[in-house]
Amino acid sequence: MTRVIADISVSLDGFVTGPNAGPDNGLGDGGEGLHTWVFSDDPDDQRMLHEATDRSGAVVLGRTLFDVVDGPGGWNDEIGYGAAEVGKPSFIVVTSTAPESVRLSELDWTFVTTGLRDAVAVARERAQAASIAKDRDLDAVLMGGGAVVGSAVSAGLVDTLVLHLAPILLGSGTPLFTGAAPRTLKQQSALVTSNTTHLIYTLD
Template sequence: MHPIIYDVAVSADGFIAGPDADVSAFPPSGPIVDDYTDRLSGYAVALMGRATYEFGYRYGLPTGANPYPHMRAIVVSGAIQLPSDAQVEVWRDLSGLEALRESGPGPIYLCGGGQLAGAIASAGHLSQLRLKRAPVILGGGTPLFSGLTTPPALTATGQVDYGDNLLFQTFRIT
């Protein structure tokens, strides 16, 4: 069974983006970002919610394009409308998640957002949490998990200190 790994930057107060989806408080470059970029090559599928996918539009992602061309990309949304020739799949719900874990091409990168992470964790499908912790307080925005009905139990499996109070922490979901 392929793991679902939530690999995301997070503030000290638990937000993956500030108000208006602002991510400017997170480092845009440096060793912690380089290591994240290297980890992306180990994922076979990118799974994201609508807001996470549409966030790419701010940076020039064309509608329907795959933000992770080396991966199969799936947007989970009941409302998004993409062109018929879109390079991403649209799932209206999570009913295909078990089959994806069983017969998909490999590890699944949950890249956001908080609502989707909450739904996947609540359903017991989240395998691992990889947090790029920034020493900032955002005070609001998109939480790491939203709508979490059953909080998962975590076991810390590693931590790397990148200096400047930047930490990379890994947790196994138990």
């Protein structure tokens, strides 16, 4: 079964980037600590990363994050989706206008200009098609940024929320949830490693 999974790293004080984030400073000031687990030698961290990347049939990201990963200092042959995993699912970008050109032209990019709900629907269709082609269940994954994940959860578009809780306080930056309606999630699992706490919740 294809699920819609929101998967993002977050600080203890609720930020997914530090302050002053931008195309040349994707994680913001001090934000590198959010992704320490991604580059860790801890076998549990490596397993979490591999399993998530391996199950990604399609990936949704916002335009701000796209500009970071497609920028000169972004993804390359060694570090891409899933860090060193360099996965190559379909990528769906939520944007008001499509870019004039794409640096990472070898990847499968689709630019959706009609809103997040439509982008998630496209990602689910792509993931379902990939599941049939590979004869195994693959997911539609929302990788960020914070506004995309937070809005999707609030809009009821997400089946599973995966948070990688980094043991850092950023003080300010890009918050994950702002003005969200109160709700209770069902905790599915919690895995503590030397670098983070991997939390998985299901949403009714």
